[in-house]
Amino acid sequence: MQESPTENNQPSWLDEICWTEDGLVPAIAQDAETGEILMMAWMNRESLALTVQEDQAVYWSRSRGKLWRKGESSGHQQVLKDIRLDCDADVILLKVEQKGGIACHTGRRSCFYRSLQDGEWVSTDPVLKDPDSIYGKH
Template identity: 90%
Template structure:
């Protein structure tokens, strides 16, 4: 992703984004090869800049109030392949290579594993790896 970072020039491209009042933008991670939606997280200016510079997804953790490098605990990093901005300039799409095949902290490939059936949310995706094995017991 270094080539992308080299072509960006000054960070004025960040000014084109419509940030929330909290200075955040929703970011959707999509598998660059399959097109599967893996997860949604939040980014601030710094995390988006670092994502482009480092070529790996860096998000803003609202609950921890700090930068969160995807895979820092699990090893399941997201390598940036492409980045897009939606037509309203208020959502970022990261096309990524998901290392280890697991994007969700529940041990599933995608955070979008529940489907609505007969008025109830049911799991439609298997757990690929026990979260305790990934993160240790909580």
């Protein structure tokens, strides 16, 4: 992807995004091969620029207040295959290769594992790996 630097040394294409008041944009990670939606996270200008630069998903953790490279704790990285911007320029779609097959911190393939059935949220997807074994908790 061709990057044109702006005055602050960030690519000019970042200016075309409609950022929230706190400087974020929602990003949806989708399996590039199957089309399965894996997760949603937030990105700021720096994390999005790094994602493109490194060809690996980098998000902004609102709870920790810092950059978060997907897979830095779990080893389950997301390799960038394509990036899209929606028609309103306020949502990013990352088409990724999910390394290790697990995108969710619960040990599931996708964060969207609950289905509304008869007025209740029901877990429909299995835990593929115990989160404690992924993150080293005891």
